[in-house]
Amino acid sequence: MLRLLLLCWLCGVSFIGGAQELRVKDTASLTQALVQAQDGDTLVLDTAVYEGNFSVTRSIHIKGEAGATLDAQRQGSALTITAPKVIVEGLNIRHWGRDLYYHDAGILLLPGADEVLIKGNRFVGDGFGIYGEQLASPRIIENSISGNGAIYVLDRGDGIFLKHVTAPDVQQNHIIFVRDGVYLESVTDSKIHHNQFAKLQYGIHYMYTRGDEASQNQATSVDGGYALMNSQQIYLHHNRVSQARDFGILLNITNDSHVQANIATEVQHPQGSVELGNEGKGIFIYAAQNNRIEDNEFSQSDTGISMAMGGEANRLWHNRILGNQTQVKYVGEAQLEWSYQGQGNYWSEYRGWDTNGDGVGDIAHRPNDSLDKLFWLYPEAKLLMESPVVLLLRWVERQFQPTSISGVSDSFPLMRLITEGDGI
Template identity: 50%
Template sequence: MGILILPSTAAEIQVKDPLSLQLKIQQAHSYDTLVLHPAVFQGQFIIDKPLIIIGKPGAEIDALGYGSAITIASSDVKLRSLKIVNWGADQYELNAAILINDGINNVLIENNELWGPSFGIRADNGDFLSIKNNVITGSSQGHILDRGDGIYLKRVDNAVIQFNEIKHVRDGIYLESGKYSLVSDNYFVNQQYGLHYMYTAHDEAFNNYAEDVDGGFALMSSEKIKLHHNRVQSAQRFGVLLNMTNHSEVSANRVNKIVNSHAKVAGSEGRGMFIYGARDNAVFDNNFSNSEVGIYMAMGGEGNKIYRNQFINNQAQVKYVGDSLVEWSYERQGNYWSRFIGWDLTGNGISEQAYQPSDQLDRLYWLYPEAQFLLKSPVAQLLRWTQHQFKIMPESGVIDSFPMMSPPQVDRL
């Protein structure tokens, strides 16, 4: 984002009368600063020129339950330290606390507090949008999919979204058809997905934390994303989703306790990571722990590099019901499996014994869940023991030819 150089004639305008805000905006010159004093400014306001608007403690904008509280219709606008409440709930009309019109560039939204339904911040067809240090709170009432997103950007390039706290919304951050975004140090709680990419490219996300969500980080129909050093805790459906996403890196993320308390049928378990139809990605140095399934892979997810990950105390470390034999190691580096017992005769930290995290009996039970009650029967235990004794190379499933004897060291930011 370019540096905004203010002209020497820019003025600072004090706004004390709550009925005068729109008039003050109209009367201001480009690049003036409007300072809102403690008061409730009611209505919907349009910024149609480059301005800086700053709120003092106690300044509040109340949209009275309809429309967008602030519409930005000019590039080079900055909004700081505002409290915005009670905007409209009509998502089809793009009601938002802050609505940024088509084709607007160089906008900074910083240190604001947004409370209301529908979108917190909505922008389309822009460039160089910066959203930092905001608290965005939606509605905890009604179905989660009927809420607006905390931050919704469509065809916005070079967005920077950092240090925001977002809760009680549909998706915390939803990015569609843009590129070169940077998303870091955000906190997501009580929503569908924390961060949701759709048709995006060349994005990076790190140091974000999602908890008590349906899903942590969803990468869908996108490419060349770097998702690293994020955390997901206590999600229902997944920690990380790779759906039809290619040429991306998922690394050094920590995913813990993905348990679907609402699951009623086999196949709806909580998944540390779900890979569906995604190829040519690298998944490494992640920690998947204490979940119903460590990684669930299906429908064309075989063509990825998966190595140096830690699978710790998941009910099923891996679930894959495809017909291929899939190797989960890269350059003689496999993964660490908490249930694996092998041997390392050379002392290089890699077992000479390959590991298959899920055997043929597991796959049989996935295909025919009604046979689950046989899982711990003596016959099943005998078949499993026989299979391991003869060490027959599996014809399908996941195999790690170079399992690690101890968890790998992962660099932290």
Template identity: 50%
Template sequence: MSFAATYSVSDSEGLKAQLAQSRLGDSILLRAGIYSGQFEIHHGITLTGEKGAVIDAQGLGSAITIFVSDVTISNLEIQNWGGDLYERNSGILIQDLVHRTKIESNRLTGRGFGVCAENSANITVSDNIISGDPERHKLDRGDGIYLKRVESPVIEGNKIFHVRDGVYIEAGKHSLIFDNQFSEQQYGIHYMYSKRDEAYGNEAVDVDGGYALMSSEEINLYHNRVSRAKEFGVLLNMTHNSVVSSNRVSDAHNPQGKVELGNEGKGIFVYGALDNEIKNNLFATSDIGIYMAMGGEGNLVYGNQFVNNRTQVKYVGEQLLEWSRDSRGNYWSGYMGWDSNRDGIADNPYRPNDGLDKLFWLYPEARFLMNSPVVALLRWVQSQFEFGEPNGIVDSFPLISADME
């Protein structure tokens, strides 16, 4: 027999009183109006609102703090909570060991974190609009969704902007992040020390970076989009055994980028990352298509399209790397190869960068010579004779068509 009940409230004191006396399974409906202050949930209830129901934290602390499992919060406008990140000021703060929380169809606007949780599991955050304070520096804002040591969260269908990171995952496992929209922030999704995560169908626009995978393992990042990133579309930093596939990155450009500093906009940046697969992605119209450095050699790179990037490849290393798999390489715009047997694979290998490219990286003031007849002659001579041990990138099976799967 169930004794769950539904209650409605219309003012702040009524809400606090009802939260204190409700029991597991009850529902509280907020009538349209402004509910000022900070509110605590100590019972497994559903808290929802009519259109126009607003919780205003008046610039202090967290608007709603959840202390128990099995809570649902939906259809509320939550605003004006505090901005102290050390105290985890949040629109919705989920305390330790709280599980099965659902945050659905809310609008959150404030200076600290939108939704914050640590040491929990099975949290669902879906169809919310979360916005931070655009007047604050990016790194002083809270994240839209901050999850630390949270297992099996689901982040779906949210629109997140003017925050630090859209979704920040630290030391978690089995997160599922899909169909979210990110803009005007540092990174769309930021993984740190995370394992066995999945992200697809997300879109990041006008961000510093799209998807940052740092010191993580077994991340499956696929069918995501990034446009107009300043630093990178995808970052693999000390990340292992992950798959980056079928993503679309365009227009990664840093207006203040300098070749000598290596801070140009990158379609994908691979830094000290090993044993990953980078396949079937589009990296287009960026300062650099792919930048690989500091021990990032041990990765599979094939089936990608590198289209009209100012520099297709920048590889800082001394090894000779083969970027193809099972007789299938990558598509390189501007490569005029022959395909005599019409199998979609060029007859000759392609070297997207060579020793002269490295010379220009070291001495960027000489870049004005890149298209000169002298450099063209040197490239031809270099192609005829190997000087020293071969190194750099070679694609032995470059694709002729950009749409080849």
């Protein structure tokens, strides 16, 4: 009873049903309230700076008044949660540590922190914004997470790092100056929607995941937009990436996924070259199989679509490939058909005709010829690319439309720009 009276005096307690609302005003009263609080209680943090590293071991609701700030003084994690169904909202969280080995984070979610809700907080720090491992169903919504742009990108923490997590829901967050915006490893059934990413490595980075969905996200000024690596059954749709350096979308050993209605534009590497393979790519398909790639736009990039190392078994149709320096790069030996059920893709450089007016070109489109492959395999021959003899050979090959050469063909190129759901 004495301890309860002391807590009431320190915090100012009101009772709502069986739960309590505890108002705290300084570091001491917050520390005491976290020790004494019971499941269902609400802690309201007055406008103040609360210094130190705090732990939540009960299913409570923590909310901050305007300006309520947790400051970890550049050591460890600001807030560590081990209880389920915790709610944290409206806090400023800053100055946690930068030791990535020990998972220093603004909020550290440890096993047991299932079904947490982290909403409307502002994070500024060097390590991970939010780190969670071995959890179920966390919701991370409407937060602002800013790392340190002065640190080399690979030495920063990720904005949101989730490992061995089922069904996370990540929505409407703004993330900048971190390593990856959202990093998922061994995760299943994630939902990542309406987030904005800037000035970081990858917007969303999937590793060994299954059954995920991402839509309506936007990545700007990043190394790569959406990296799908060693994963399966991802539905990536209606996302946008612009001003990336390495790629818009990466399918790396990722199978049975659906990439639909995304836009990857202005993917350009200032020091890259198509011949060396380090240019910017709208989409890079690397050893990926059985993926559906439809209704996307790949535009104004060094290379629109690049494919390598066994990425042939994918279906591509209804995409818009517009104004890239190199529309397609494929150096394999197979003959690939990029159309489906009589509908191909729209190519900005296609110069065929449509005599019957059905919206489909009368002759197949081959974005590369045999000389392109020669120059990619032997970059030292690049000086010959614009020679009169090479230009003549290219013209001759286009006129005869050889059918036995390897490479990409679109037998049903579309004659006009299409948007998702258009017929032809």
